[in-house]
Amino acid sequence: MSRSRLCPHRQRQRGVAVITALLLTTLAVTIVASLFWQQQVQVRSIENQRTQLQKQWILRGALDWSSLILRSDTNQVDYLGDPWAIPLEEVRLDEFVENGKQDADASSATLSGYIVDAQSRLNVNALVRNGGALSPVDVAAFAKLLGNLRIPSANALAKATVNYLLTARQPQPAEVATKGSSNPAPDSTPTTQSQPGAHMMPLTQFDDLLAIPGFTEEILLKIKNYVIVLPLSDSKINVNTASAEVLSAVIPRLSLSDAGTLVASRERAYFKDAADFNNRLPATNTTPATGAVSLDVKTEYFLVNGKVKLNNAVLEIQSLVRRRGAAVTVLWTRET
Numbered sequence: 001m002s003r004s005r006l007c008p009h010r011q012r013q014r015g016v017a018v019i020t021a022l023l024l025t026t027l028a029v030t031i032v033a034s035l036f037w038q039q040q041v042q043v044r045s046i047e048n049q050r051t052q053l054q055k056q057w058i059l060r061g062a063l064d065w066s067s068l069i070l071r072s073d074t075n076q077v078d079y080l081g082d083p084w085a086i087p088l089e090e091v092r093l094d095e096f097v098e099n100g101k102q103d104a105d106a107s108s109a110t111l112s113g114y115i116v117d118a119q120s121r122l123n124v125n126a127l128v129r130n131g132g133a134l135s136p137v138d139v140a141a142f143a144k145l146l147g148n149l150r151i152p153s154a155n156a157l158a159k160a161t162v163n164y165l166l167t168a169r170q171p172q173p174a175e176v177a178t179k180g181s182s183n184p185a186p187d188s189t190p191t192t193q194s195q196p197g198a199h200m201m202p203l204t205q206f207d208d209l210l211a212i213p214g215f216t217e218e219i220l221l222k223i224k225n226y227v228i229v230l231p232l233s234d235s236k237i238n239v240n241t242a243s244a245e246v247l248s249a250v251i252p253r254l255s256l257s258d259a260g261t262l263v264a265s266r267e268r269a270y271f272k273d274a275a276d277f278n279n280r281l282p283a284t285n286t287t288p289a290t291g292a293v294s295l296d297v298k299t300e301y302f303l304v305n306g307k308v309k310l311n312n313a314v315l316e317i318q319s320l321v322r323r324r325g326a327a328v329t330v331l332w333t334r335e336t
Contacts, residue, residue: 055308055310055313056315058093058111059111059306059308059315059317062304062306062308063321063330063333066302067321067328069084070084070115070323070328071328077270077273078238078240078297078298078299079266079271079297080241080267081270084302085117087112088111088113088114090112091110092108092109092110108309109311110308111308112306112307113304113306114305115302116302117241117299117303118230118299118320119230119241119301120237120246120299121226121228122138122145122237122246122250122293123229123233124142124165124203125202125203125229125230125232125233125235126138126230126233127139127158127162127165127233128165128166128233129233129234130233130234132166132169134166137293141293143157144249145223145227145245145250146223148256151219153214157212160212161212164203164211164212165203167200168201168203204229204332205229206220206227207220226245230301235301236293236296237250237293237294238295239296239297240266240270240297244256244259244262247262254281254282261282262280262281265280271297277295300322300323301320301321302320302321302323303319303321304320305336317333317335318333318334318336319332320332320333
């Protein structure tokens, strides 16, 4: 009797033991799977970091290479036939970059890039010169360039840009209080739609133009090859590299078609100096130095663009460099 009474109890214990064993097994499998997943995530993260560092080092090497090319250019004239103007086509780097794979499964690592004369474009900061003085000829050139590019309300957009630059160069309230004055100069009063007392940052890069009322991403896309933001406001336009649209804008009374003729003529023979450029101007522009933007045949600022592909990952950078004699300085670098 007692043995038969204990059987159901033992059966229940066995059932609980089986269920407990199953639960423990499931828990163990879950923990192991979680550990494997975390390990896989960590391995993938390390691989991504490694790839990112490799790409950055490759682009850093490319930037050093471009600086070497610029330093080696000792000509007194910069034109589109110089070595720096020749783009670097896609070059395979598999033999120089360790990608952690077997040779039979090696990835395709490539590098490409090109250098652009930054002074082939109109510098927005030149609209207001050092010291906060307005430059009417640069403002007129900027408005004409926007018109050449068929930007709506070109004159209004140029005026908004001037107002922004004037406001950004005004002393801030704290600075004015330190100097013992609270009233800005009457000839630099901004007319932008900014709130009273709002601080406007100076323009340092091309994308900063979006802070100016009226500029949109669509407009920036249209003008990106013709407009630039350089740190100094007294930069000159290189007539050997500037586009027809820019030449037409910076030379008074020069039509877009005549500017195209100038560009075609410099492809046969670049401009040796300002006198050579003046001699090739059409008869309607016999005195271009009067009321014209500062022109030159030598460049100080360059944009270095690089693109690297490694293990199906792509990284692009753009750097602004300044060349003075044999010294080449990187002013800023950003990923694009």
